[in-house]
Every structure is written in structure tokens, then in C-alpha cells.
Amino acid sequence: MIKLLSGAFAWIALTGLYGAAVTSQKDIAFTAEGAAIEQVGRVAYEENFTGSPSMTIPAYNYKNSSIFNVRKYNGRPCLTVTSKPGSKETAWSVLTPPVPVQPGRDFILEMDVKGTFSMHNARGRKNYSNKLQWLDKNRKPIGDVDYFYYESLSKEWLHNKIRGKVPEGAVFLVVQLGGGPSIGKDDSIAFSRVKVRLMEDLPRYGESAEFISRPIPAEENTKLTWNAECPPGSSVRIQLSSAADNNGRPGNWSAFYGPDGKNESFYTETGTSIRLAKPEHTWIRCRVILNSSKGQTPLLRQIRVGTAVDSGWHYGIDREPPTVERISESPVENPNAPVVFKIADETGVNWSTLKCVMEQNKADLTKALVRKGDTLTWKPSVPLQSGVNAFTFTVEDLAGNKHTVTRHCFIGSSFTGNVVTQREDGLILLNGKPFFPIGFFTIEKFPQNQFNYDSALAELKSCGVNFLQSYLGKPDVKELIPAAEKYGIMLCIRYWLFEFRNSSSVIGMYLADDTNRFSPSQLSSFQSYAKSFAPGLLGMQSEAPLCSYSSNYKQYVPYSDVFLPQLYPISDKYAAIRNGPQRVISDVRTCLRDIRVSGHAPKIILAAPQAFMLPPIWTRYPTQEELRLMTYLCIIHGANGIVWNSYISAFSTPERRKDILALAKELSVLYNVLTEKKGLQPPPPEILSGPELDSDGNPSMNVLLKKADGKTFLLAANSSKENVTASFALTGLRPGKVLFENRSIFVTENGFTDAFKPYEVHVYEFETIHPGGKNERQ
Structure with a gap:
């Protein structure tokens, strides 16, 4: 499935959005609204490798390992990249020259590529990635880098299109094409064209465009209907091709034809009965041709063949297997209640490959399933056992993608626990009320809390802690929960501990730690297990992101509600790799980008900054300045909760316990601010002295503006190792104060200026002035 990528300023997509995959297309623009003819635009850059290339080849070549x-x-001038004989690992990139662009313009990056391996999920570090770097008029980088993926695994040339909008302030664009996967000794990748087109104020469309739909089950005399907007003179025309069934998928396709069966005719009237090329045919596909008129394009929203709907098109190779979900209610008390599942796929399900086995007794239930469309109903012949019942499905789609996954239902008492959902910005809603977790990754009994959970939680509560993620087993959780309920501290517990699902203190089920030990299907099964008896609770997972633009989280995004990125950048032993506390910026951004790429937003990010020392890798504790900086950087860049990973060691001395609990208390003071939605943000601060960028290439000043309780709050953090003085352009404010520092801040009509030590954070509070001189609370 082709993904939607989104950066801070531009959205990027490979020819479309989620929906039905099409098998071929020419000059079509797939959008959220439907299919239209693509704009022509103006060519801003083109490299077709017919002469001396304008690209930098190579820009980077790891250990000189690529050729x-x-x-x-294959008949085209192109750039080929192969590995040098004997190379064990390759990484490379090539660059376009700076391409002039205009802020706010839509653009299309086009590439013709073919290769023996896929770049669909390429992962390379910054210098070896596929990315768009925006430059200002002085050719300095601005804003976030936009990373993208494309298709390359094919014996034929694949035409890739990446769409987006030029961000404000951008004057130039540099396209970097890079190699994340190592190139094997018999592998290669080739580029025959790289082109950038900018759209114009008055859209210009080509004369025609076309695409071929996915296979659709059909019967003779079924109606072909479609929903389209056609400006005067423009048109939608459709031809059909049919095929017999071949073990659950289409066999050989007929030539395309119109309503009279001739290759030259077209369906032009919606609501016409279809005909099949042969009576035994049970599959059809549609060839859709759009024609423009006087610079206007038709817009096709939907095609319907009988009851089958085809819409939400995109072009690409379908790599995603069918989805399998239980849609009947769970838990239920009736052990004889039917269990209903839904199996869906964008290309289509190959129902002949379906197999369903009940895990308890290994009974094959396949023939007992009653299918209606994409739903399957199973009626128990004998009562189901109390507790969790598991059903393992194996099924393929028409593209050959296979999926084996387990789904569950729970026979027992109803769920009466917390109802935990998420706001559109990824903040937790606990029984409908905003909740910002402030807490720790694990809780244990040890000497400092008198080996007593009640004592431990009493201290944590007094310092503003409201959440704990627990690794504990059943005996300890049984002892922990009364204390959590007493002090109002929310818990995430192991996902199999269903006995505690209705506790007023439980909001989440912990599905997996170090998720990469499991497959996405396994994590999906863990979530299904937990949701069968606790549908109102959140499924949580945790892993280290480990990559600057495509993290270990990416393939697991759909299979939990919450992700806790393990942010452990403090290690003198590996300082060159882990790179200090500012590393959390790229890690949190990467996780949010992975969510946008997946198309499964919103998801909840609870950042887990390092608060421990654990030799031999993490050879020291973060300093208090580093810990505070990591905490605020996570919040500024989009985390909706802080769960410090302490591994107990953070509480090993009175000093460490005092420092980290003071930071928890600080966040609790800001609780109403942290639960407010992010509004319009101020322009980037102007750096008056000190570095503009930190050692990772991020802007050294990081800010987040929030409004709460009639006041304006600004969180500002210096992520560089040097002193920085910055000017903040904020208007409509009265002189305020710097929280937690016992000092005031003077504000003019143009804003204010302040100084920051290395890794320093300031939290500002201002009264907001409205017309008439009244502050916001008045």
C-alpha cells in the first residue's frame, strides 16, 4: 500500500492516498476526492542522463563501496548503481543541484526507476536517505527535511510520483536519492529520469488520462454505475475486461470492450448493464479514460459494479496482506453467541486460500464459516469456554500477500473499567477528560520506599506523578492496584492480566517491550487478545526508534494505540553515535512521521526519556540539565506524555530521587497547559548570538506556545552545547515571569529577548492583552 508522508511543511504521497490499488495509470492525479487528470505544470528541473549529468554523482559513497x-x-540512458566486488555493505546517495521553487506551489517529483530490490521501505541515515531538503534564498536549510519512499523492484520501468507543497520560505529544493538497503553482488538500481514540476496559478490539464482498476467480482447483467463531476465538454468513458476464476483469483483477461462487446466502444452512460466476454467469466476490471475540455478536468469519485464499490484509488504495488478483524461484541456472557469477523483487502481477498483454526482444540472451522461479502460468521456447535477463545486465520489477497493472524473473543462478564480514547491531536482522553501522563517506566519495591507500594505511590503522588507503566506479574499487580486506586495513579499492566481490567486505576495493557522481537502480526494478535476482554483500554508498545527518518516503529503503527519510544541518548562510551540529549528531537519527530505515513493517525506518543545508568552501554546518568532538556524537547516536538525510564537506578540515591521528582512536580504545575491543544505558533526565534543549529542540525531554539487559564505560556529550550541569546516575536502580552526561576521577563510590543545556557530550558508565563487593554481572563 502506498503511503502518505507528511513533514512539517509539505505533504508527500506516491501518487495517491489509501483505498483501492489500480494496476496501471497514465497522467492521473489520485486525491482524497477521487481521480482527475493531472495538472501539466511547469518543468523546474529534469535530468534524463542523455548528456553530462547535472546531478552530484555520488554525493556520498560509504567506504567507496558502490559503483x-x-x-x-534496457533501451534507455540512465544512471545505474551497483556494488563494488567484495563489498559487504553499501550506502550511497546522489543529489540534484538546487532547483528554484516558489513557496506555496504544489509540486510533483517524478522518477523512472527499476531495480532488483525494493526502495519501498528504504532506511538509510541522513546522508544516505531519500529526502527533499528545502533551502532559503541564501541556500541554507530551512524547516524539517521531507523523507519519501518509492517503488523500484520491477523488471519494467516504474514511474513514481511524489506530490507535495513547497513550504513557506523555501526558494530552492535539493532532491537526494539514497540507498538504505545494501546492494548485493547481483543487484542493481537504475534511474532513467528525475523531474520536478511546479503547478501554476491557473491549472492546466492534459487532454486525457486513464487508469485500470483492481479486479472486481461480477455477474452478467450487473449494473455499472459511477459518480463523477464533468464540466461541459469533458467526459468519463469506461471499458471492461473479464476473466474466469482461477482458484480464487482472475485467470487470463479478455481484451477491453464496450457495451456491445467491441474493442472500439465505451460505456458512457452510468447505470448500463455490463456484459461478460464469456459466460463462465466471474471477474471484471475497468479501464477508465478521462477527457478534459477547455482546461477543465472531470472528477471521478466512485465506480460501482452491482454492490461492489471501487474508490479511493492509488497507484502502486500492493504489499499489504488482508486485514482480519473480529467485529462482533466482546466480551459476551453467552457462550453460544455467533462470532463475526471481517476480512478486507484493497486489491481483493483470495477466498480460496482462507483457513480458520480454533486454537483451543485445533479444530478447522473453515467450512463452518458463513460468508456474506467481506464478513464471516461462525456459530458455535458447542458452548465456547469461559475466558479468551482464539481463532487463527490464514488468508491471501489477489496480489499473493499472505497473512496469518490470531483473533480473539472473551466469554465472561462485561467490561466496566475506564473508557480511554484519544483526542484528534493524540492526547489521551480518560473517561472523556484530557489526561497527560507524568510518570515512570516501571515501579518496584526497594529500600527507599520501605518495600511498600503504598509508601512508594504516596511519595510519587505528592510530586505530581499520575501514571506508571508496570512490568509486574500478577501477585505484585494485585498488591499495587489498591495503592494506585487510593492515590489516583493510572497504570498500564501486562496485557494478559485480564483479572484487573475493571480497576479504576488501569488505563492500558502493555503489549510488548522491544517490539522488534515480534512480527507485526504477532503484535496485532496481542492487541486482539487484550481488546477481547478490555475494549475500553489502550494497547501500548515500546521500542527504540533507532533511525533518523524511518524508525523501528513504522511497521507496527497500526497495531497499538500508544507508542513509548525508548529515548536513551546519554552514553559517554557511544557519544559519537548516540549524540546527546538533542537526539530526542529527531526520534520524536520520526515517530510522528511514521504515524502520518501509516495513515492510522491519531496515535498516542508517550516519550520515555533516559533517567538511568546501565553499563556497559549507558555508562553514566543524564545530568539534571540533560534530563530536563530531553523532557521539554519531547513535549515541544509532539509527545503527549512523559514516562521516564528509571530502571530503579534513578531512585538509588536521595539526590537522584529528589531531582527527578522535582521535574515531575514541575510538569504537574504545567498540567493544564500540557493538556491544552496546540494553537497557532509564533515565528521561529531570531538567534542574536550563539549557534543557529545544534550538533544534529536542528534549530538550536525549540519553542512551543500554549494558552491556558487565560494566560499565554511559552516553552523554550536550547538544544545546543553553547550559550544562545534569542529574540522572540510575540505580541499582545504583558510583562511576565519565568516559571521555576523566580525572575520576571520584560516584554515590548515586538516581543522579548532572553539568554540560554547550554541545554537550558525556560518556561514563560504571560498575561494576554486583548483589544481594550483587558487581559484574557477579564
Whole structure:
């Protein structure tokens, strides 16, 4: 499934959004609204490798391990990249020159590519990635880098399109094409064209465009209907091709034809009965042709063949297997209640491959399933056992993607626990009320809390802690929960501990730690297990992101509600790799980007900054300045909760316990601010002295503006190792104070200026002035 990528300023997509995959297309623009003819635009840059290339080849070549050739390959001039004989690992990139662009313009990046391996999920570090770098008029980088993916695994040339909008302030664009996967000794990748087109104020469309739909089950005399907007003179025309069934999927396709069966005719009237090329045919596909008129394009929203709907098109190789979900209610008390499942796929399900086994007794239930469309109903012949019942499905789609996954239902008493959902910005809603977790990754009994959970939680509560993620087993959780309920501290517990699902203190089920030990299907099964008896609770997982633009979280996004990124950048032993506390910026941004790429937003990010020392890798504790900086950077860049990972060691001395609990108390003071939605943000601060960028290349000043309780709050953090003085352009404010520092801050009509030590954080509070001189609370 082709993904939607989104950066801070631009959205990027490979020819479309989620929906039905099409098998081919020409000059079509797939959008959220439907299919239209693509704008022509103006060519801002094109490289077709017919002469001396304008690109930097290579820009980077790890250990000189890759070979670059501009030559003719499969009938086209192109750039080929292969590995040098004997190379064990390759990483590379090439760059376009700076391409002039205009802020606010839509753009399309086009590439013709073919290769022996896929770049669909390429992961390379910054210098070896596929990215768009925006530059200002002085050719300095601005804003976030936009990373993208594309298709390359094919014997034929694949035409990739990446769409987006030029961000404000951008004057130039540099496209970097890079190699994340190592190139094997017999592998290669080739580029025959790289082109950037900018759209114009008055859209210009080509004369025609077309695409071929996915396979659709059909019967003779079924109606072909469609929903389209056609400006005068424009048109939608459709031809059909049909095929017999071949073990659950289409066999050989007929030629395309119109309503009279001739290859030259077209369906032009919606509501016409279809005909099949042969009576035994049970599959059809549609060839759709759009024609423009006087610069206006038709917009096709939907095609319907009988009851089958085809819409939400995108172009790409379907790599995603069918989805399997239980849609009947769970838990239920009736052990004879039918269990209903839904199996869906964008290309289509190959129902002949379906198999369903009940895990308890290994009974094959496949023939007992009653299918209606994409739903399957199973009626128990004998009562189901109390507790969790598991059903393992194996099924393929028409593209050959296979999926084996387990789904569950629970026979027992109803769920009466917390109802935990999420706001559109990813903040937790606990029984409908905003909740910002402030807490720790694990809780244990040890000497400092008198080996007593009540004593431990009493201290935590007094310092503003409201959440704990627990690794504990059943005996300890049984002892922990009364204390949590007493002090109003919310818990995330192991996902199999269903006995505690109705506790007023439980809001989440912990599905997996170090998620990469499991497959996405396994994590999906863990979530299904927990949701069968606790549908109102959140499924949580945790892993280290580990990559600057495509993290370990990416393939697991759909299979939990919450992700706790393990942010452990403090280690003198690995300082060159882990890179200090500012590393959390790229990690949190990467996680949020992964959510947008997946198309499964919103999801909840609870950042887990390092608060421990654990030799031999993490050879020291974070300093208090580093811990405070990591905490605020996570919040500024989009985390909706802080769960410090302490591994107990953070509480090992009175000093460490005092420092980290003081930070928890600080966040609790800001609780109403942290639960408010992010509004319009101020322009970036102007750096008056000190570095503009930190050692990771991020802007050294990081800010987040929030409004709460009739006041304006600004969180500002210096992520560089040097002193920085910055000017903040904020208007409509009265002189305020710097929280937790016992000092005031003077504000003019143009804003204010302040100084920051290395890794220093300031939290500002201002009265907001409205017209008439009244503050916001008045």
C-alpha cells in the first residue's frame, strides 16, 4: 500500500492516498476526492542522463563501496548503481543541484526507476536517505527535511510520483536519492529520469488520462454505475475486461470492450448493464479514460459494479496482506453467541486460500464459516469456554500477500473499567477528560520506599506523578492496584492480566517491550487478545526508534494505540553515535512521521526519556540539565506524555530521587497547559548570538506556545552545547515571569529577548492583552 508522508511543511504521497490499488495509470492525479487528470505544470528541473549529468554523482559513497555508471540500459540512458566486488555493505546517495521553487506551489517529483530490490521501505541515515531538503534564498536549510519512499523492484520501468507543497520560505529544493538497503553482488538500481514540476496559478490539464482498476467480482447483467463531476465538454468513458476464476483469483483477461462487446466502444452512460466476454467469466476490471475540455478536468469519485464499490484509488504495488478483524461484541456472557469477523483487502481477498483454526482444540472451522461479502460468521456447535477463545486465520489477497493472524473473543462478564480514547491531536482522553501522563517506566519495591507500594505511590503522588507503566506479574499487580486506586495513579499492566481490567486505576495493557522481537502480526494478535476482554483500554508498545527518518516503529503503527519510544541518548562510551540529549528531537519527530505515513493517525506518543545508568552501554546518568532538556524537547516536538525510564537506578540515591521528582512536580504545575491543544505558533526565534543549529542540525531554539487559564505560556529550550541569546516575536502580552526561576521577563510590543545556557530550558508565563487593554481572563 502506498503511503502518505507528511513533514512539517509539505505533504508527500506516491501518487495517491489509501483505498483501492489500480494496476496501471497514465497522467492521473489520485486525491482524497477521487481521480482527475493531472495538472501539466511547469518543468523546474529534469535530468534524463542523455548528456553530462547535472546531478552530484555520488554525493556520498560509504567506504567507496558502490559503483555509479551513466550508460544505456534496457533501451534507455540512465544512471545505474551497483556494488563494488567484495563489498559487504553499501550506502550511497546522489543529489540534484538546487532547483528554484516558489513557496506555496504544489509540486510533483517524478522518477523512472527499476531495480532488483525494493526502495519501498528504504532506511538509510541522513546522508544516505531519500529526502527533499528545502533551502532559503541564501541556500541554507530551512524547516524539517521531507523523507519519501518509492517503488523500484520491477523488471519494467516504474514511474513514481511524489506530490507535495513547497513550504513557506523555501526558494530552492535539493532532491537526494539514497540507498538504505545494501546492494548485493547481483543487484542493481537504475534511474532513467528525475523531474520536478511546479503547478501554476491557473491549472492546466492534459487532454486525457486513464487508469485500470483492481479486479472486481461480477455477474452478467450487473449494473455499472459511477459518480463523477464533468464540466461541459469533458467526459468519463469506461471499458471492461473479464476473466474466469482461477482458484480464487482472475485467470487470463479478455481484451477491453464496450457495451456491445467491441474493442472500439465505451460505456458512457452510468447505470448500463455490463456484459461478460464469456459466460463462465466471474471477474471484471475497468479501464477508465478521462477527457478534459477547455482546461477543465472531470472528477471521478466512485465506480460501482452491482454492490461492489471501487474508490479511493492509488497507484502502486500492493504489499499489504488482508486485514482480519473480529467485529462482533466482546466480551459476551453467552457462550453460544455467533462470532463475526471481517476480512478486507484493497486489491481483493483470495477466498480460496482462507483457513480458520480454533486454537483451543485445533479444530478447522473453515467450512463452518458463513460468508456474506467481506464478513464471516461462525456459530458455535458447542458452548465456547469461559475466558479468551482464539481463532487463527490464514488468508491471501489477489496480489499473493499472505497473512496469518490470531483473533480473539472473551466469554465472561462485561467490561466496566475506564473508557480511554484519544483526542484528534493524540492526547489521551480518560473517561472523556484530557489526561497527560507524568510518570515512570516501571515501579518496584526497594529500600527507599520501605518495600511498600503504598509508601512508594504516596511519595510519587505528592510530586505530581499520575501514571506508571508496570512490568509486574500478577501477585505484585494485585498488591499495587489498591495503592494506585487510593492515590489516583493510572497504570498500564501486562496485557494478559485480564483479572484487573475493571480497576479504576488501569488505563492500558502493555503489549510488548522491544517490539522488534515480534512480527507485526504477532503484535496485532496481542492487541486482539487484550481488546477481547478490555475494549475500553489502550494497547501500548515500546521500542527504540533507532533511525533518523524511518524508525523501528513504522511497521507496527497500526497495531497499538500508544507508542513509548525508548529515548536513551546519554552514553559517554557511544557519544559519537548516540549524540546527546538533542537526539530526542529527531526520534520524536520520526515517530510522528511514521504515524502520518501509516495513515492510522491519531496515535498516542508517550516519550520515555533516559533517567538511568546501565553499563556497559549507558555508562553514566543524564545530568539534571540533560534530563530536563530531553523532557521539554519531547513535549515541544509532539509527545503527549512523559514516562521516564528509571530502571530503579534513578531512585538509588536521595539526590537522584529528589531531582527527578522535582521535574515531575514541575510538569504537574504545567498540567493544564500540557493538556491544552496546540494553537497557532509564533515565528521561529531570531538567534542574536550563539549557534543557529545544534550538533544534529536542528534549530538550536525549540519553542512551543500554549494558552491556558487565560494566560499565554511559552516553552523554550536550547538544544545546543553553547550559550544562545534569542529574540522572540510575540505580541499582545504583558510583562511576565519565568516559571521555576523566580525572575520576571520584560516584554515590548515586538516581543522579548532572553539568554540560554547550554541545554537550558525556560518556561514563560504571560498575561494576554486583548483589544481594550483587558487581559484574557477579564
